Amino acid sequence: MRNVYRSDLNWSDVTPRAVWMSRRQLIGAAGALALAGPAAASIGAGKSALSTDETPNTLEEISSYNNFYEFGLDKADPARYADALTVDPWAIEIGGLVDKPGSYDLADILTGVTLEERIYRFRCVEAWSMVIPWVGFELATLLNRVGVQPGAKFVAFETLVRPEEMPGIGAGYLDWPYREGLRLDEAMNPLTILATGLYDEPMPKQNGAPMRLVVPWKYGFKSIKSIVKISLVEEMPQTTWNMLQPREYGFYSNVNPTVDHPRWSQASERRIGGGFFAPRVDTQMFNGYGEQVASLYAGQDLAQDF
Amino acid sequence: MNAQRINGALRPVPPLAVYLLGLVPLGLLVVQVFTGGLGVDPVKVIERQLGEVALQLIVAGLCITPLRWLTGVNLIRFRRAVGLLAFFYVALHLLTWLLLDLQLRWGEIGADLTKRPYIIVGMVGFALLLPLAITSNNLSIRRMGAAGWQRLHQLTYLAAIAGAVHYVMLVKTWAAEPLLYLGLVVALLAWRAARSLRRAGLRSA
Ligand code: HEM
Numbered sequence: 001m002r003n004v005y006r007s008d009l010n011w012s013d014v015t016p017r018a019v020w021m022s023r024r025q026l027i028g029a030a031g032a033l034a035l036a037g038p039a040a041a042s043i044g045a046g047k048s049a050l051s052t053d054e055t056p057n058t059l060e061e062i063s064s065y066n067n068f069y070e071f072g073l074d075k076a077d078p079a080r081y082a083d084a085l086t087v088d089p090w091a092i093e094i095g096g097l098v099d100k101p102g103s104y105d106l107a108d109i110l111t112g113v114t115l116e117e118r119i120y121r122f123r124c125v126e127a128w129s130m131v132i133p134w135v136g137f138e139l140a141t142l143l144n145r146v147g148v149q150p151g152a153k154f155v156a157f158e159t160l161v162r163p164e165e166m167p168g169i170g171a172g173y174l175d176w177p178y179r180e181g182l183r184l185d186e187a188m189n190p191l192t193i194l195a196t197g198l199y200d201e202p203m204p205k206q207n208g209a210p211m212r213l214v215v216p217w218k219y220g221f222k223s224i225k226s227i228v229k230i231s232l233v234e235e236m237p238q239t240t241w242n243m244l245q246p247r248e249y250g251f252y253s254n255v256n257p258t259v260d261h262p263r264w265s266q267a268s269e270r271r272i273g274g275g276f277f278a279p280r281v282d283t284q285m286f287n288g289y290g291e292q293v294a295s296l297y298a299g300q301d302l303a304q305d306f
Numbered sequence: 307m308n309a310q311r312i313n314g315a316l317r318p319v320p321p322l323a324v325y326l327l328g329l330v331p332l333g334l335l336v337v338q339v340f341t342g343g344l345g346v347d348p349v350k351v352i353e354r355q356l357g358e359v360a361l362q363l364i365v366a367g368l369c370i371t372p373l374r375w376l377t378g379v380n381l382i383r384f385r386r387a388v389g390l391l392a393f394f395y396v397a398l399h400l401l402t403w404l405l406l407d408l409q410l411r412w413g414e415i416g417a418d419l420t421k422r423p424y425i426i427v428g429m430v431g432f433a434l435l436l437p438l439a440i441t442s443n444n445l446s447i448r449r450m451g452a453a454g455w456q457r458l459h460q461l462t463y464l465a466a467i468a469g470a471v472h473y474v475m476l477v478k479t480w481a482a483e484p485l486l487y488l489g490l491v492v493a494l495l496a497w498r499a500a501r502s503l504r505r506a507g508l509r510s511a
Contacts, residue, residue, distance in 0.1 A: 061346040073481055076345065126478075128347065173479045244479065263422055263476070265414050270407070276339055276348050280409045 050191055050292070051119035056199075057130040057273050063204040065272060067124070068225055069173045070159065070166040071206070077168070078206035084165045085226070087210040096156075096231035099147025106210055110196065113137040118193055118214070123255045123287045125219035129269045134214050136195030140188045148184070148232055155187040156180075156237035157213060158229035174240055180224035181237035181251065182215065183296075191216055191292050194227075217289040219253045250306035254297070255287035259306045309378030316380075321387045328391035331359045332398070349406045356399035357428075361473060361487055363392035364466045368494045375501070386442050389462070393439040396432055396469075424475035431468030434461045463498075466491045 056062075068078040090106040115135050123129045143155070159178035163169040169176055186192060195214045196203055203209040208225025215222050221241055231237075241249035248262055257267045269283050286293050297305070335352055338344045344351040367388040370381045408415050418425045438459055440446070447455045470488040477484055 057346075065346045069479070073477075073479070075347075128350075173481070260417075260421070263424060265417055265422070267414055267417075268411065270347075270349065272347050275342075276406070278347070278349055280407075280411065 048118050054131045056133045066206045070168045072168045082205035085205045090210050093229045094146050096233050097149040097152035098232050120216035121287050127269045130272050134195040135197035136193040139192045139194050151234050152232035154233050155182050156231045157224045160226045160228045179240045181239050217286040217293045252305050257283040312379050324384045324387035353402045356395050360395035361469045393435045427468050428472040431465045434465040463495050
């Protein structure tokens, strides 16, 4: 039994939020009583084997503490201003080395994909972290559908630039559009998803509605939001933070406690959610996803390719 | 004259009033800790807020003398309170970092103190303020003599630069606010420097 939602259903049709929440509480209680069996079996609807069994942050935490500079520098700015963003209609231009390039309507992309829940750890380069129950589908599904041509080695992504709805654009904090990229094997990894929701809600605008990337073993800024363009390319694409500070932000930006950011240590992280006493915990190599992704980097010096 | 009227009105105000006023930002933070008004990451907000208030107080302290030059309004009597409050906030800022942010992980604290330029610069600021706080009392002034005391307290300028540079260094992109503080500090110091040079010039002429 997998937690698979058909895209023609509303998530709330499948699991009303209240039920979902109370189920979580029950699970929590069961866990506390040590009655829960193996994690996968303990959640009623089941969940992806790739999900963590750690307790997710609340929707409020996830949607009120965001870095989305298109809406401002303060972490409260996205929640404050993203309301103005129009996310419907939404088209995504898929191009470069693909068999079926074109401008795809989001609805078309979502027809036929099966959305599933992925509860992932999320580690920001600023040394804080959360646990987030994304709803989405594997990026590989989309890439296979549009047909990746043999010469393609990287995937480049771009975020929407719409100054009239995004007050941070005019302030020029970054060189817009926000750009990110993955190596093709990273993009094809089953952990890499395009997310369209959180809990059983459509993606909050401040979290990158209507569709964003989630790459859980990399620092959060790689998980680009509100995507309007995906290109399959031969050369390593330019990425926004690397363009700004090449010494501080590498193309790979894998979570790595042994390679510090020049301005702060990456050895540990503060888990958002504990309030005044939010615990600081050790950061794990690849954010704890080494089993799935370490082999991608065999033979690479990760201090060099940071 | 207006300045005289203001100075007259301020005469009965005890420095204690400044201390109490200076504790208001701290009080607001404490209230917000209990009401949840600091958002989902209260530790970062507290840490940053304390740093920002400290920097504001340092800048306020630097404004007192130029304000007198410019307008004749004399707040010198309150300068010690402003300075000690600034130190108090820097100390709380440092404690927040040690206890709530890094949670006494000494290995990482040591690494940060030796490897992270913005932490080092902040710590230099704290170290410069420490002797100033210790000597901000009448006994020290008497012991050191006014000239020596004043020379020591010129460290304020360096501390102010350290605090503002620390802020510029820790933001991830070019933001207006830290640059504004740095600009303000540099302008205030340049003004003093220009004035004392002019005076030296006059004297030797
Ligand atoms: C003269 C002394 C200092 C002044 C004036 C000062 C001022 C500031 C200011 C203005 C901020 C930014 C506030 C904001 O973003 O609104 C800040 C942040 C910070 N300061 Fe200081 N600071 C001082 C010393 C220190 C020391 C001694 C430490 C630790 C050793 C320290 C650690 C930090 C940290 C960790 C941050 C937050 C960085 C982040 O956003 O993650 N500061 N400080």
